[in-house]
Amino acid sequence: MKCFVKSVGVIDRDNEVHQVTFKPGLNVITGKSSMGKSAIIEIFDFCFGNGDDTIPKGVITARSKMYFTILEFEEDILLLARDPDVDRLFIGEVRGSLDEIFFNMKNTKNFFSPSLFLPLRDFKKELGRYFAVTMTDIDEDLSPREYGKSKSATPSVRSFASYMLQHQNLVANKHALFYRFDQKEKRDQAIEHLKIFMNFVDQQYFWLSQENNQLRAEMKKIEAQIPKTKEEKTRFVARVDELLAEYKTISGTDLIALTGDQIAGSVKTSFKRIRDANVRIDSIADTYTERKKILEDERSKQTIVVRELQDKLHAVKSSISLTEDFAKNISEIPVPEYAEVSDSQCPFCAAPSDHVENEANKLTAAIGWMNTELKTTSYARESFREEESKLAKSLDKQKEILSGIQAKITQLVKQVEDLKKSKTVDEIALRVKHRLEGVIEDYANKQKSEFEGTLQHLKSRISEIKPLLDAYNVPGKMNDLSDLINSEMARIGAGFDFEEAYQPINLKFDLHTFDLWHESSTMGNVYLRSMGSGANWLYSHLTLFLALHSVFALKHEEGCKIPPILFFDQPTQVYFPSKIDHGQTFDAKTLAELTASTDRLDDDLRSVTNMFNRLVEFCEQTQKSTGIMPQIIVTDHADDLTLKGEANFQSFVRATWRKRGFIAERPADAIA
Secondary structure: OOEEEEEEEEEEOOOOEEEEEOOOEEEEEEEOOOOOHHHHHHHHHHHOOOOOOOOOOOHHHHHEEEEEEEEEEOOOEEEEEEOOOOOEEEEEEOOOOHHHHHHHHOOHHHHOOHHHEEEHHHHHHHHHHHOOOOOOOOOOOOHHHHHOOOOOOOOOHHHHHHHHEEOOOOOOOOOOOOOOOOOHHHHHHHHHOHHHHOOOOOHHHHHHHHHHHHHHHHHHHHHHOHHHHHHHHHHHHHHHHHHHHHHHHHHOOOOOOOOHHHHHHOHHHHHHHHHHOOOOOOOOOOHHHHHHHHHHHHHHHHHHHHHHHHHHHHHHHHHHHHHHHHHHHHHOOOOOOOOOOOOEEOOOOOOEEOHHHHHHHHHHHHHHHHHHHHHOHHHHHHHHHHHHHHHHHHHHHHHHHHHHHHHHHHHHHHHHHHHHOOOOHHHHHHHHHHHHHHHHHHHHHHHHHHHHHHHHHHHHHHHHHHHHHHHHOHHHHHHHHHHHHHHHHHHHHOOOOOOHHHOOOOEEEOOOOOOEEEEEOOOEEEEHHHOOOHHHHHHHHHHHHHHHHHHHHHOHHHOOOOOOEEEEEOHHHHOOOHHHOOOOOOOHHHHHHHOOOHHHHHHHHHHHHHHHHHHHHHHHHHHHHHOOOOEEEEEEOOOOOOOOOOOOHHHHEEEEEOOOOOOOOOHHHHHO
16 A cells, blocks of 8 residues: 655644654654654554554643644545544545645644544544455354354554554564554454455455355254264154054055165155055954064063163162261261370280280271271262163163053054954055155155255355355465565565674564564574564564565555555664763764763664665665655664765754754743
8 A cells, every 4th residue: 555654743732833744765853862753653653543642741742732644645645633632533635735734734723624523433444444444344254253252353554553663662672573462452453454454355255254154054063963864764764664564564465565774765766656555455464463472572572671770770779878878877986097005015024015016007907998998988979870870871761662662562452453443454554554654754855854955055155155265365375475574584684783693684474473583593493582682672673574564565566555654763772772862963972981882882883874774775675676665764863874875864864853852942932
C-alpha cells in the first residue's frame, strides 16, 4: 500500500500550527534531550487510533489543543486529528498545498467538521477502508462459537503499528521486538492478520473455510453414526430372520429363498420379491413342532446362563456386605501399632533372658501384618463394587435375550390360539408377511433419508470447495514469505556492526511465533535475549524491520496492505545515551567523556555513521528493486555525521531542536 506521512504536528491553544514535514526516504529529526523528538512517534500513534494517550507529559501536552497526522495516498491526502479531551477522532480528505492546509487548520471551528469526528471503533473501520482492510469475519471455523467463544477480532489498521513503530524503549530491547506484543491478544492478532495484510487471503477465503469446516464437522457426525448403522443392520437382519422363521412355522413353507443378511444387502430388490410372493400353506409340515422345540431348548440354555450370573452377583453382594460390616467393626476396636517390652530376667537365677523380647518381635510383626491387611479392606470393597457393576450389566443383557426367546415362544402359542378363534392359516401367514414388508420398508427409507443422500451431498460440496481453498495456497505463500524475510535479513544484516561472535550474522524469523534468533553451527540457536550487547539487540531490530519492509515493498504489486512507513526513536542510544545530551550541538566526544567511553569513541561514532549509511542505502536499493521508496523517520540526537558517497546528512534532517523544541516559544515567553 503506497502511503506516506506528509506531516505530524499539533495545533496549540493559540491556534498556531507546529509541525514537521516528511518525505519518502530517510527523514531525521535531531536535537538534544527533552525537546519533543519522541513525541513525534507518539502523536502519530495517537492519531492512528491508539486507545491510550502516551504522548509525553510536558510543554507539548500542556499547550496542545489538537494533534494531527497527514497521510498521503496515491490519490488522496488524508487528515487524522484528535483532541485529547474528546473521545472522538477526526478523519477526512483534504485538498491544497500543505501551507494552505496549515493555514486553514488555524480556524479549527470551521475546518474540523463535527460530522467527521467518529468514535474510535468507527474511526478505525473508516481508516481501514483507505488501506483496503474491511473484512467482517475472519474465523475459519465457527464451531468454537457454539461453545461460547467470541468472534475473532477483524483486521484493523492498529495491527500495522506493530510493523511500523520502534519506540525508544523498544528499538534496542532484548526481550521484545514488536510494539503492542506485551498484550497477548494484540500479539496474536498481529500474527494471525499477517496473511490478510499480505493479501494472501480475502473475505471469500474465510467464508469458504467456514463452510468447509462446517461440512466436515457434519460429515464426521454422520460417519460417527456408521457403527450405530451397523448395529441397526444387525437388528434388522435378526428381525427379518425371526419373521421369516415365524412365517415358515405357521405356513410350513419358506416365503422366499433369502436370508435376512441377503435381504439387507439388496433391500429394494428383496422388498419387491417379497411383496410379489404368494402365500403358500403346507398344513402337514412339522415346522411348528420343530421351531417350538428349538426355542424351548434355547430357553433352557439361556435360563442356565441367567441363573449362574444371578448366583455370582449374589456372592459378590454378600462379599461387599461382609467387608462393610468388617470395616465398621474394626473401626470401633483400638488396634495396637507395636508391642512394648522391658528387659526381662530369670526369676530363679536372675540371668538376663531374651525370650520375651523375641516373642514381642513376633507380635510386632503380626501387628504390622494385621494393620496392612486391614488397610486393604477398602480396596477390596471397591474391587467388589466394580465386579458387581460388571455382573449386573451382563445379567441385564442375558435377561433381555431370555425375554426375547420367551416372546418368540409366546408368539408360536398365539398362532395356535388364533387358529382356535376361527382364523385361517392363510390369514395368519399373510399377516406375518405384511409385518415383514413393513420392517423392510422402514429400514429402506431410513437408510436413504438419514445417511446416503446427506453424506453424498456433503462430500460433493467439500470436493467443490477444496480446489477453491487450495488455489489460495496459504501454507506455500507463508513458507515463501518466511524464506524471503530470512534472505533479506542475511543481506541487510551483513552491513551492520554485529559483535564478532555473531558474524557472519545468520538471523532467522518464525512467522508462526514471531521469534527471532541467530542460527549458529557452534552455538546453536541464540535468541535475541541471549545475544550479548545492546548493539546486537539494536542491529537485530533494525535488520528484522528493514527486511520486513523490504518484503512489504516487494509484495506491493501483489496487494500488500502495510504501508512503507517505519519509525525509529533514539536508535543511537546504545552508543550515546540521549538523556545526557543537553548541549547546543551534538558533541560525540563530550558524551563519550560523560559515559567514560572515550577509548571506543571512534568505533562508536563509526558504527553510528554506518547505521545511517545503511538506512540511506536501504531506501535507495528498495526503490530501485521495487519502485517504492520506503519512508524511514528517525528521531535522534546524532547530528552532523559524514556519510559516504554523495549522501549529505543534513539533506535528510527535517528539524533540529537544540535551541528550541517541537513547540516553539511564544513571543511573550521569549521576551519574558
